[in-house]
Amino acid sequence: xxxxxxxxxxxxxxxSLGGAALADMKTEIGPGEGQVDIVAWPGYIxxxxxxxxxxxxxxxxxxxxxxxxxxxxxxxxxxVALMNEGGFDLVTASGDASLRLISGKRVQEINKDLIKSWxxxxxxxxxxxxxxxxxxxxxxxxxxxANVLAYNTNVFKEAPKSWGIVFEEQNLPDGKSNKxxxxxxxxxxxxADAALYLMKTKPELGIxxxxxxxxxxxxxxxxxxxxQRKIVGRYWHDAFIQIDDFKNEGVVASSSWxxxxxxxxxxxxxxxxTIPDEGATGWADTTMMHVDAAHPNCAYMWLEHSINPKxxxxxxxxxxxxxxxxxxxxxxxxxxxxxxETNGVQNFEKVAxxxxxxxxxxSQPDGCVPYYRWVSDYIxxxxxx
Amino acid sequence: MSAGAASxxxxxxxxxxxxxxxxxxxxxLLLTLLLVPPxxxxxxxxxxxxxxxxxxxxxxxxxxxxxINYEFTLSTYRELFRLANLDVIIRSLVMxxxxxxxxxxxxxxxxxxAARYARGKWKALFYLAIMLPLWSSYxxxxxxxxxxxxxxxxxxWIAQKLHLVWLLDAVLAIPVIGxxxxxxxxLGTFLxxxxxxxxxxxxxxxxxxxxxxxxxxxxxxxxxxxPGQTFRTVxxxxxxxxxxxxxxxxxxxxxxxxxxxxIVGTSSYxxxxxxxTLQGTAGNIPLAAAFTVVPIVIMGLYLWIAKxxxxxDAL
Numbered sequence: 216x217x218x219x220x221x222x223x224x225x226x227x228x229x230x231s232l233g234g235a236a237l238a239d240m241k242t243e244i245g246p247g248e249g250q251v252d253i254v255a256w257p258g259y260i261x262x263x264x265x266x267x268x269x270x271x272x273x274x275x276x277x278x279x280x281x282x283x284x285x286x287x288x289x290x291x292x293x294x295v296a297l298m299n300e301g302g303f304d305l306v307t308a309s310g311d312a313s314l315r316l317i318s319g320k321r322v323q324e325i326n327k328d329l330i331k332s333w334x335x336x337x338x339x340x341x342x343x344x345x346x347x348x349x350x351x352x353x354x355x356x357x358x359x360x361a362n363v364l365a366y367n368t369n370v371f372k373e374a375p376k377s378w379g380i381v382f383e384e385q386n387l388p389d390g391k392s393n394k395x396x397x398x399x400x401x402x403x404x405x406x407a408d409a410a411l412y413l414m415k416t417k418p419e420l421g422i423x424x425x426x427x428x429x430x431x432x433x434x435x436x437x438x439x440x441x442x443q444r445k446i447v448g449r450y451w452h453d454a455f456i457q458i459d460d461f462k463n464e465g466v467v468a469s470s471s472w473x474x475x476x477x478x479x480x481x482x483x484x485x486x487x488x489t490i491p492d493e494g495a496t497g498w499a500d501t502t503m504m505h506v507d508a509a510h511p512n513c514a515y516m517w518l519e520h521s522i523n524p525k526x527x528x529x530x531x532x533x534x535x536x537x538x539x540x541x542x543x544x545x546x547x548x549x550x551x552x553x554x555x556e557t558n559g560v561q562n563f564e565k566v567a568x569x570x571x572x573x574x575x576x577x578s579q580p581d582g583c584v585p586y587y588r589w590v591s592d593y594i595x596x597x598x599x600x
Numbered sequence: 601m602s603a604g605a606a607s608x609x610x611x612x613x614x615x616x617x618x619x620x621x622x623x624x625x626x627x628x629l630l631l632t633l634l635l636v637p638p639x640x641x642x643x644x645x646x647x648x649x650x651x652x653x654x655x656x657x658x659x660x661x662x663x664x665x666x667x668i669n670y671e672f673t674l675s676t677y678r679e680l681f682r683l684a685n686l687d688v689i690i691r692s693l694v695m696x697x698x699x700x701x702x703x704x705x706x707x708x709x710x711x712x713x714a715a716r717y718a719r720g721k722w723k724a725l726f727y728l729a730i731m732l733p734l735w736s737s738y739x740x741x742x743x744x745x746x747x748x749x750x751x752x753x754x755x756x757w758i759a760q761k762l763h764l765v766w767l768l769d770a771v772l773a774i775p776v777i778g779x780x781x782x783x784x785x786x787l788g789t790f791l792x793x794x795x796x797x798x799x800x801x802x803x804x805x806x807x808x809x810x811x812x813x814x815x816x817x818x819x820x821x822x823x824x825x826x827p828g829q830t831f832r833t834v835x836x837x838x839x840x841x842x843x844x845x846x847x848x849x850x851x852x853x854x855x856x857x858x859x860x861x862x863i864v865g866t867s868s869y870x871x872x873x874x875x876x877t878l879q880g881t882a883g884n885i886p887l888a889a890a891f892t893v894v895p896i897v898i899m900g901l902y903l904w905i906a907k908x909x910x911x912x913d914a915l
Binding site for chain 2: 395401403447448449450452453456459462463464465586587590591592594595597598599600
């Protein structure tokens with residue numbers, strides 16, 4: 216019944232989609248409307264309710280008079296669905312949702328002149344393709360992170376140099392096989408991780424971008440993943456379950472987030488993380504504004520607030536992510552000066568950020584395999600086909 | 601007298617009174633008015649959404665752009681019969697059947713004892729013990745089962761203390777249902793399903809057993825039947841409607857669940873998960889809708905077979 220209700224809800228959302236006109240871009244920020252409604256990842260907007268030290272909402276509310284209402288969403292799809300329904304001003308969208316929101320005309324262009332600190336944003340992110348389309352900016356970068364390779368330091372005395380240890384059956388440095396001791400991510404987007412590995416190990420395939428795969432490259436990635444299925448006992452989906460698997464299931468290597476690694480290290484577990492030579496996939500989130508935002512002035516004030524160094528540093532410490540404002544890396548008590556390094560700021564160049572694969576792509580003249588096929592094929596791979 | 605009659609006619613003149621009279625005189629109108637709201641609910645909200653969904657399954661997704669093609673086609677259903685998708689259906693079906701059979705085996709003796717032997721305080725305690733798991737959060741239960749079944753979890757620890765690790769290893773070595781640890785195997789998924797849905801089997805079975813008249817059992821004994829014969833020919837047939845009712849719960853709940861197999865198991869998809877991923881991340885609503893039709897058809901067949909077996913005759 217539950218899944219049925221969900222389908223029906225998303226159907227209704229889909230039908231209400233068509234024909235929304237693009238609102239005109241604002242040219243000045245007026246007085247606040249008294250509130251702003253934000254769709255965010257859990258833990259992304261904290262008002263000190265979980266831990267008093269992590270609060271970047273209360274001061275904003277006092278200074279602007281804009282009350283912040285947060286609706287958390289657990290997946291990118293939930294975010295897209297909520298934005299389709301409307302009634303929200305802002306959303307912290309990941310790269311696999313942001314382009315869908317733009318092409319669905321659910322978010323509006325941002326006037327970056329109204330965001331005074333725009334130039335403090337990491338230059339590499341200012342024009343990132345997941346929020347900039349045809350030179351128009353549809354959001355303000357918020358945080359990013361990499362899908363790192365987490366490993367057990369008792370088994371690996373040195374950091375592994377290749378993702379091969381989780382993709383292909385082999386003996387680990389402790390002399391035992393990796394069968395049943397490695398994990399992989401339980402989401403179709405993980406096919407890109409396989410493609411990234413093949414980019415280095417099988418250059419003859421000619422993969423230029425792990426999110427743009429033609430039929431042959433796609434088939435090679437699936438074959439690699441089918442082999443991986445034989446050595447992976449369970450795929451991880453929930454961060455806390457993975458933490459538990461590292462502690463109680465004898466998992467010694469897996470793709471992971473800095474979030475899990477930080478928590479495991481805080482518990483004094485022998486876990487460390489690295490980015491192997493092949494590079495890594497990652498996520499970069501952008502705060503985007505709804506096309507019919509009811510509180511645009513407060514929304515612009517939040518956008519400006521969202522990139523202040525104090526917030527960026529606190530959030531990075533809380534979430535295990537990397538600030539988009541590099542000055543946040545210094546002098547933040549919660550993050551400490553080593554924090555950005557721990558969370559992987561130096562890895563930017565090695566990260567292939569999540570994007571939704573589409574049929575029409577730049578690097579492959581014959582077109583690419585679109586995302587819906589990634590989904591059905593990944594289900595097949597997990598089922599052992 | 602005349603003053604009283606006048607006051608009655610006066611009251612009869614009130615609007616509420618007139619409406620009431622009109623309704624009394626036309627019972628059909630009253631019935632219609634009473635039935636319209638629930639029928640609207642059933643018709644529009646329930647059946648309407650169901651048909652909207654069914655209609656979606658006759659559309660298809662455009663292979664190239666990934667957009668939905670709003671033209672009648674059966675190609676989505678053909679897609680359902682691709683081996684990978686058939687796997688998902690068969691896997692869910694086998695799991696639901698196994699869970700249902702096991703909950704009958706485990707649940708019946710408990711229900712039998714609670715219905716026929718437990719008295720007074722014990723009866724209350726039994727009810728409480730059966731209901732208690734239903735009160736705590738579903739997620740908490742599933743997560744704690746993950747800890748119980750983990751490789752370094754409680755069951756392994758007990759096996760070590762009892763020097764029974766060889767037995768656990770032998771069980772885990774069984775092909776298909778085994779795996780590296782209990783929490784990473786179909787066996788583990790099965791155990792958690794069994795635990796979570798068991799109360800739904802016990803309660804209707806117990807209710808059915810309580811309705812079996814004691815004098816029938818005595819009569820059966822008086823006529824010289826063995827306890828076993830009494831059970832087979834009197835108690836079990838009379839309890840069957842309860843068992844069937846329970847099995848409808850356990851079967852359909854297992855068929856639709858998408859959280860347990862995600863936390864405990866081998867990451868192979870079950871029906872609910874497939875629907876969730878297809879309609880969510882993939883935007884392949886036609887295939888998700890086609891997948892949703894599967895449990896509806898299966899449950900329809902199931903109820904039909906149950907009816908043929910006479911499960912509803914005693915109702």
